Amino acid sequence: MTKKIKFVQGNEACVEGALYAGCSFFAGYPITPSTEIAELLAARLPQHGGTFIQMEDEIAAMSAIIGASLTGKKVLTATSGPGFSLKQEAIGYACMAEVPCVVANVQRGGPSTGNPTHVAQGDINQARWGTHGDHSIIALTASNHQDIFQMTVDAFNLAETYRTPVILLFDEAVGHLRAKLEIPTEGELHVVDRLRTSLPEGVNYHPYLPREDGRLPMSDFGDVHRYNVTGLFHDMWGFPTADPTYINDLLHHLVDKIENNVKDITRYKEHFMDDAQYVLVSYGSSARSAIHLATERRLRGERLGVLELQSIWPFPKELIREKCDSARAVLVCEMNMGQLTAHVRAAVRKPNRVFLANRTDGKLISPLDIKRSLRMIQGRGV
Amino acid sequence: MAVQEYIRDRFFPQMWCEGCGHGTILNSLLRAIEDLGISKSDIVMTSGIGCSARISGYVDFHSLHTMHGRALACATGVKMAKPELNVIVPMGDGDALAIGGNHFIHACRRNIDMTAIVMNNRIYGMTGGQYSPLSGVGTMATTAPYSSIDNAFDVVKLAEAAGATFVARTTTYHVAEAVTYLKKAIQHKGFSVVEIMSQCPTYYGRKNKKGSAVNMLEWFKEITGKLGSKELEDNPSLIARGIFVDEDKPEYCSEYNKIIERASKR
Numbered sequence: 001m002t003k004k005i006k007f008v009q010g011n012e013a014c015v016e017g018a019l020y021a022g023c024s025f026f027a028g029y030p031i032t033p034s035t036e037i038a039e040l041l042a043a044r045l046p047q048h049g050g051t052f053i054q055m056e057d058e059i060a061a062m063s064a065i066i067g068a069s070l071t072g073k074k075v076l077t078a079t080s081g082p083g084f085s086l087k088q089e090a091i092g093y094a095c096m097a098e099v100p101c102v103v104a105n106v107q108r109g110g111p112s113t114g115n116p117t118h119v120a121q122g123d124i125n126q127a128r129w130g131t132h133g134d135h136s137i138i139a140l141t142a143s144n145h146q147d148i149f150q151m152t153v154d155a156f157n158l159a160e161t162y163r164t165p166v167i168l169l170f171d172e173a174v175g176h177l178r179a180k181l182e183i184p185t186e187g188e189l190h191v192v193d194r195l196r197t198s199l200p201e202g203v204n205y206h207p208y209l210p211r212e213d214g215r216l217p218m219s220d221f222g223d224v225h226r227y228n229v230t231g232l233f234h235d236m237w238g239f240p241t242a243d244p245t246y247i248n249d250l251l252h253h254l255v256d257k258i259e260n261n262v263k264d265i266t267r268y269k270e271h272f273m274d275d276a277q278y279v280l281v282s283y284g285s286s287a288r289s290a291i292h293l294a295t296e297r298r299l300r301g302e303r304l305g306v307l308e309l310q311s312i313w314p315f316p317k318e319l320i321r322e323k324c325d326s327a328r329a330v331l332v333c334e335m336n337m338g339q340l341t342a343h344v345r346a347a348v349r350k351p352n353r354v355f356l357a358n359r360t361d362g363k364l365i366s367p368l369d370i371k372r373s374l375r376m377i378q379g380r381g382v
Numbered sequence: 383m384a385v386q387e388y389i390r391d392r393f394f395p396q397m398w399c400e401g402c403g404h405g406t407i408l409n410s411l412l413r414a415i416e417d418l419g420i421s422k423s424d425i426v427m428t429s430g431i432g433c434s435a436r437i438s439g440y441v442d443f444h445s446l447h448t449m450h451g452r453a454l455a456c457a458t459g460v461k462m463a464k465p466e467l468n469v470i471v472p473m474g475d476g477d478a479l480a481i482g483g484n485h486f487i488h489a490c491r492r493n494i495d496m497t498a499i500v501m502n503n504r505i506y507g508m509t510g511g512q513y514s515p516l517s518g519v520g521t522m523a524t525t526a527p528y529s530s531i532d533n534a535f536d537v538v539k540l541a542e543a544a545g546a547t548f549v550a551r552t553t554t555y556h557v558a559e560a561v562t563y564l565k566k567a568i569q570h571k572g573f574s575v576v577e578i579m580s581q582c583p584t585y586y587g588r589k590n591k592k593g594s595a596v597n598m599l600e601w602f603k604e605i606t607g608k609l610g611s612k613e614l615e616d617n618p619s620l621i622a623r624g625i626f627v628d629e630d631k632p633e634y635c636s637e638y639n640k641i642i643e644r645a646s647k648r
Contacts, residue, residue: 025463046645051462051638056488060455063448063485067428067459070446071467075459093449221426221444222464228390228439230447239393239439240447 004183010175011036011078013145014104014168015044016183017152018076021191023102024050025073027064029057029083032116033172034106037078058083062090062103069099070229072194072220074156078104080172081114084123084130091165092131093231095254098208098216100159100194102152104168106175107284109362118362119172121284124339127167128313134251136258138265139167139313143174143287145181150189151267151310157192158265162257163216169312171335173285173364194218197225206236208250214257258314266319267310272298276305278374279324280357281344282333283309286365290333293367293374304374312340320347329377330354333370388412388422390442397436399507401587401595403554403580407472407501408437410557410578414564425468428457430482432508433582434474434501443470451482454489454498461496465635468568469496475516476506479535483515490544490573494634497567497574498546500537503582511585522589537577538626547572549627553579553602556623563625572633579606579621 008016014037018026026045028038042052051068055061058079065075079087084105094101107123109115127139138158142148148170155166197217199205201224210216219225228238233247241247258265271291273279282290287308297304307323309316324330324344330353332341338356345351357373359365372382389412398404415425425443429435431450438445444467448456453471461469478486478500489498505523506512513523518534526532541549548570550563560578567574581587581598592598607614609624 025459027459043645046638046642047648049642049646053458053462053638055455055458056484059452060458060485060488063452063455064459064462066448067446067456067461068463069459070444071460071463073463089449090452220464221446221460222423222467224423226423226442226444228445228447230439231449232447239390 003185006181006183007178008145008181009036010145010148010170010177011106012040013148013181014078014152014170015040016181017149018102018156019044020149020184020189021153021156022074022193023076023156024048025065025068025075026051026077027053027055027061027068028077029055029061029079031058031080031083033108033175034078034080034104037104037106041076058086059090062087065101066090066094066097066099069101070221074100074160074194076102076104078106080106080108080116081110081123082112084126088130092133092135094165095131095135095137096231097229098163099165099229100163101165102155102159102168103165104170107169107171115362117172119285119335119364120360120362121171121286121335122339123169124312124334124336127169135254137167137313138162138164138258138311139169140267140311141169141283142310143284143308145179147310148174149181149183153189153191154267157190160192160194161215162261163218164258167313169284171284196220199225207238208234209236210253262314262316262318265311265314266316268316268319269308269310270323271306271308273305273307273323275303277303277328278305278378279327279330280304280306280333280370281309281320281324281330281340282306283312283340286333286335289365289367289370293370296367315343315347317347320344321349324348328353331357331370331374331377333357333365335359335365383416385412385416388415388442390440393439396440398433399584401581401583402433403503403582403595404433404437404501406554406557407499407560407578407580408440410560411470411472411499411564412441413561414568417561417565418568420468420568424466425470426457426460427470427472428453428460429471430473430477432474432477432506434472434477437472451477451480451485453477454482454485457496458489458494461494461635462638465495470499470568471496472499472501475500475502475504476514479515479537479540487540487544490541490546490575492634493545493547493572493631495571495573497564497576499564500575500577501580502537502577503580503586505582505586507582507585511589524589537575541575542627545573546575547627547629547631548574548625550575550625551577551579551621552623553606554581555599555602559623566625566628570628572631
């Protein structure tokens with residue numbers, strides 16, 4: 001069977017990945033630079049009996065996908081900076097009520113309205129801590145179209161597996177870049193279906209009682225099991241409780257179900273890492289420049305490697321520590337004021353050997369930008 | 383099916399104050415559903431935050447207790463994803479018209495088939511008695527210690543102007559009316575709004591010297607008049623009760639089905 005090859009924007013690769021994963025419901029609100037995701041799904045979803053709705057605001061869009069997910073659909077919304085801020089309330093709700101959903105954030109410059117049409121990666125920490133209270137979160141990212149497709153499929157899979165919102169942290173550069181996308185054939189990539197309870201009608205179903213493997217089978221709204229969903233701390237029935245034991249247990253469950261599975265969730269790529277003396281840690285479109293520089297310097301015999309993160313949260317602390325351990329220096333390449341750098345420093349044995357190569361003016365960080373920073377820390381001057 | 387069978391009695395006693403009108407609304411709603419004979423598994427009740435919102439926990443339907451003001455937005459997702467479900471959305475006055483005001487007018491505009499109930503006690507009860515967008519000028523509240531200067535929304539006019547195709551108003555005094563209007567609202571194909579004035583003797587009553595729950599119910603009788611009645615004609619300052627809008631217009635989910643048909647042919 002010949003593969004379907006398309007020449008598309010990164011945002012369209014996300015759409016293709018979502019449809020491949022079985023997404024059948026999208027609610028959104030127009031915002032640059034993610035709007036193409038909404039536009040494309042407005043056309044594509046109804047062709048297969050799916051549903052697209054443009055809501056009155058970002059909060060409503062996030063709320064609508066939560067409602068739709070509870071009826072058994074795989075759901076997506078897409079946004080950028082200011083919209084991501086607005087969605088935080090409902091993202092927290094989805095964490096608490098354990099509603100599977102995927103939120104694509106095609107990052108632009110912030111804070112506030114910021115720099116709508118240019119690239120940035122300033123939402124790294126917001127993806128983790130944007131909503132109030134303790135919880136954990138999964139956030140994936142990608143530097144090229146094939147990976148955007150794969151990470152989007154993975155996002156839906158992880159959302160179902162862990163019953164949690166999953167954030168796709170893309171950025172304007174990779175979202176708007178046009179490149180080749182090879183669409184995998186059906187069955188080529190693993191797709192996780194909704195885990196539904198097998199309990200028949202008349203048998204008590206506890207929506208928040210984990211199985212032995214930690215997973216919580218769901219029951220669709222409209223099906224025979226009727227239960228309560230709330231953003232309050234709740235018991236195994238989903239009914240509100242102020243019992244300190246239940247509160248403590250639920251909070252730990254929300255954190256542990258993700259933090260205890262960092263290895264399963266972590267996704268990364270290594271480029272020239274085997275004997276690397278200098279390690280570039282990067283992600284998203286910044287990683288493209290890091291890989292470009294490493295490829296070029298290798299030709300000159302310089303032992304430069306790239307650790308490309310495809311998952312940011314839960315933070316792969318062990319991986320970073322292991323891969324950076326023998327490096328003379330670690331250079332984190334990102335388009336913000338060092339949001340990931342701080343976490344890399346906290347992960348490694350020698351934090352004073354971790355440096356930041358960044359660009360924060362709305363321009364894509366270039367291989368030359370990274371090379372200049374590298375030469376400085378090598379003591380070779382720019 | 384007996385009314386009791388619609389209740390999750392293991393979660394009782396309920397948490398509303400003594401004399402609160404919200405229990406009367408729950409009762410009216412369950413009697414309306416009982417009369418209509420709708421299966422419990424075909425109903426999704428979506429609520430927001432506040433005293434009103436706790437109603438969804440007590441009913442044996444699929445229940446979604448969401449965020450402050452977001453009940454209609456979540457309900458829109460439920461309904462669009464599974465249009466065959468009956469979606470009922472009880473909200474408080476602050477919930478529906480302050481923090482949820484945008485969702486309210488847009489749900490009206492879409493004419494999506496669901497029933498919104500505004501449980502209007504003209505106060506934020508859960509937080510201890512602050513003025514709401516339905517309190518009106520002159521209301522005393524903890525955040526209006528010198529009386530409120532905020533004009534109130536007229537829910538009926540707002541819903542009608544925004545495009546709701548069934549709009550009614552009654553009070554917790556007029557229980558039979560409430561049951562009738564709720565039945566009609568649930569049966570109506572399109573977006574229905576039923577405002578039910580509800581007494582909060584604990585905060586609104588105390589702050590505004592309205593007396594006990596019984597006094598407040600009698601007050602509802604005095605300050606309202608039925609649409610078309612001589613009483614209302616003679617005294618236009620009364621708050622009108624009745625069905626203000628009941629019209630047949632294209633419903634959102636049905637219209638989206640036509641989009642699916644058109645798109646599938648491409």
